[in-house]
Amino acid sequence: MPVQESGKSPQDPAHHLQEAERLLAAGDESRAEEIYATLTESPGFNSVALFRLGEIANRGGRARVAYDFHQRAFAVDPGLAARILPDDHLFHDYKFRQIAEVDIPACPLCQAKGEPYWAFNMVSNSDFNVGFDPVRLWLLCEGCHHLFAATMPENLGAVLSGSDNVLYQSPEPNLLPVLGQTIGNIHGHASGNRFLDIGIGAGEMLAVAMEYGFDVTGLEIRPAHAQRVAKSLGIEIVCEDFAQHETTNRYDVICMGDVLEHIADPVSAVRKAGTLLNPEGIFWISTPNFESAFSRITKDQDPMKRVCEHLNYFSFHSLEKVLEQQGCEVIDYHVSARYNGSMEVTAIKNAGSVDE
Numbered sequence: 001m002p003v004q005e006s007g008k009s010p011q012d013p014a015h016h017l018q019e020a021e022r023l024l025a026a027g028d029e030s031r032a033e034e035i036y037a038t039l040t041e042s043p044g045f046n047s048v049a050l051f052r053l054g055e056i057a058n059r060g061g062r063a064r065v066a067y068d069f070h071q072r073a074f075a076v077d078p079g080l081a082a083r084i085l086p087d088d089h090l091f092h093d094y095k096f097r098q099i100a101e102v103d104i105p106a107c108p109l110c111q112a113k114g115e116p117y118w119a120f121n122m123v124s125n126s127d128f129n130v131g132f133d134p135v136r137l138w139l140l141c142e143g144c145h146h147l148f149a150a151t152m153p154e155n156l157g158a159v160l161s162g163s164d165n166v167l168y169q170s171p172e173p174n175l176l177p178v179l180g181q182t183i184g185n186i187h188g189h190a191s192g193n194r195f196l197d198i199g200i201g202a203g204e205m206l207a208v209a210m211e212y213g214f215d216v217t218g219l220e221i222r223p224a225h226a227q228r229v230a231k232s233l234g235i236e237i238v239c240e241d242f243a244q245h246e247t248t249n250r251y252d253v254i255c256m257g258d259v260l261e262h263i264a265d266p267v268s269a270v271r272k273a274g275t276l277l278n279p280e281g282i283f284w285i286s287t288p289n290f291e292s293a294f295s296r297i298t299k300d301q302d303p304m305k306r307v308c309e310h311l312n313y314f315s316f317h318s319l320e321k322v323l324e325q326q327g328c329e330v331i332d333y334h335v336s337a338r339y340n341g342s343m344e345v346t347a348i349k350n351a352g353s354v355d356e
Contacts, residue, residue: 047077114139131159192252199259
């Protein structure tokens with residue numbers, strides 16, 4: 001974060017902020033924290049100080065305190081983003097506004113109470129969505145070993161369908177060999193060729209599935225994504241929220257590539273996908289794993305922790321539990337080569353499963 005030179009006495013807030021920033025960069029969080037604390041009532045400097053105190057508290061395991069600091073930072077300066085982001089950042093000019101939200105007080109998997117685990121300011125990510133509150137509190141369900149957002153937008157479906165994620169505006173040809181390995185592995189397990197991709201992104205997975213001879217169907221909540229991919233691949237894309245999607249079709253393969261974490265009720269989504277699978281159908285899921293090697297190494301620098309559209313953050317334990325409860329057996333696990341910190345899990349629908 002650029003800090004302007006002051007040229008004034010060492011007693012000035014600008015000097016204190018520069019010194020705190022220097023200490024923080026040098027790894028001396030304790031002394032930096034002391035200085036930031038003296039600046040919380042200094043107009044023009046307090047928002048950055050509160051933001052930094054939030055980051056430090058989060059790293060120290062004080063999630064609720066961190067959440068309060070981050071909220072206060074935006075309260076005193078709705079234009080905080082311009083102070084903490086580079087001039088060329090996509091959200092440098094973002095101004096905080098109150099979002100109508102609903103609480104998520106219980107674990108989406110088991111309905112147990114969650115405890116504060118992490119708190120982040122999400123505006124620094126290039127995929128921030130202005131329909132979300134930029135301050136996120138993650139709650140931990142110890143029983144499921146699962147993380148979930150404490151709140152979400154009241155009109156979640158409209159926020160998602162009305163946006164156009166910058167990460168999926170153009171296909172990435174360099175991903176095709178990576179996805180080729182994934183589809184090749186799925187192809188080896190599949191007993192038929194009917195293929196449903198839920199959440200199509202820029203269409204790379206559908207394109208590779210077509211190359212492997214699958215009869216593909218795409219389902220996408222964002223009209224902008226659906227229109228681009230339909231035009232690019234020359235196929236029909238169903239533009240609809242999966243929760244509202246009704247069909248008599250059944251599939252041999254269903255893919256959810258980095259979709260499940262966006263869904264408020266992931267158990268219902270997995271259950272519904274299971275009903276659309278033929279017996280011994282293949283269910284492939286890619287989703288961030290908060291216990292991934294990448295997340296363990298990068299800690300709070302892991303960008304996945306700051307993706308505002310993610311409402312659930314699975315561990316392998318929590319994902320496997322949901323799949324097993326819905327009659328699907330995990331048969332393969334891979335570290336994602338596409339997204340740092342994500343896991344790729346392949347499951348097969350048990351032949352004896354009874355659809356509702």
